[in-house]
Amino acid sequence: MSDALSETSASVRRPLRGRAMGLAVAGAALALAAPVPATAVAGQARAASADPVSVLAYTAKERQEALTYWTPARIKAVGKSVDLGPTGPKAKPWQGTAMKTVGRLFFVNASGADTWCTATAVKSANRSAVMTAAHCVRRGSSPDNTNIAMVFVPGYSKGKMPYGAFAVRSAATPRNWENDSTDDVSTLVVDTDKNGLKLTDVVGGQDIDFNRPAGGTISSFGYSATRPQLGEELLRCVGTAKKQSGLQAIPCDMSGGSSGGPWLADFNATTGKGILVSVNSSLDSLTPTQMQGEVLGTLAKKVYDRAQHS
16 A cells, blocks of 8 residues: 555545555545645744644635535535545444444545545534544645535435534644644534534534543544445444554554544444544554554643633
8 A cells, every 4th residue: 555546546645644644535636745844844833823722713604605515416426536445354334323423524625626534523512522633624734725615414324414414613623733744633613503403412422531541442433435335334443552653553444534533442332432532543554454543632632622612
C-alpha cells in the first residue's frame, strides 16, 4: 500500500505524521498535502493566537446551503465515485444493534471535491457535540485549507437517514493541527434538526474519557470506502490498543472514509454504547492493517470543552 493513490483511483491518503497515511476520502480529486517549510510554520505559529484551540464557524446561510447541497442523489454518487479495494479481513460489517450515535460526515474538501468521514455524537453540555478527526475539518499545516458544506448524518445505512441530517455550526481543532499536523482530533457542534431537536436528544451520545491510558479491548467503527460497502454500511474492527510513538494503535484495515470513526472501550454490543477514547486517524504505511489514533489528553479536552460550551 503506497502513501499516495493513482489519479485514476479517485481518492487520497494524506500523510499525517511520519509513516502514517490519513483516511479521509477525497472524491474525484487527487490532492496530496504539500510539505510546509519550517520557517512558514514558525511564522504561522507566532502569528496565531496563544489560544490552543482553533474554531472554524459556518454562517446560517452556509449551513442551510449545506443541507440543500447534500441530496440523496449526491450522497449516493459520492460513494460510487471511490473504490479502495476489498473490505477486510479485519473490518467486518456491523450487524448488531443500530449505532444511532455514529454516522457519515459529508463535506466538500479544500480541493472542491465531495467526500466524507465518520463521526460520533457524544454526551455534552450543549447536547450537540460530535467527535471526529481534525483532518476531516481542515488540512494539517495549512490554516487556509478548510472544508465546507459539512453535514452529519447519524445512523446512516444504505442510503437511509433515519434521524435526518444535522448541519455543522462550528468545528474546534487543536491549533497544533492547523500549524504542524499534530493532535488529529476535532469536536463539532451541530444545529438542531428540522424539528428543532438537539442531536443527543434524538440519538443519544457516547460517553467520552480523557487521559485514559492506552490498552484494553477497543471496537472501532467507520464508513470505509472499500467494497462492497463503499461507505454505505458501517464496519467494525475489534482489537487491543497499544501505545505507539505517542499515539495508540489497534489491528484494523479500514481505509478512506473511516477517518474520525470512534474507538469505543467497554463496548456493549447490545446497547451500542461504550466510552470514546480516540478516533480513527491514520494507517501506518508499513503496517496497513494497523489503525492509529490519538491518546485524548489535556489538549483534546480543551477542544471538546470549547465545543460543548458554545
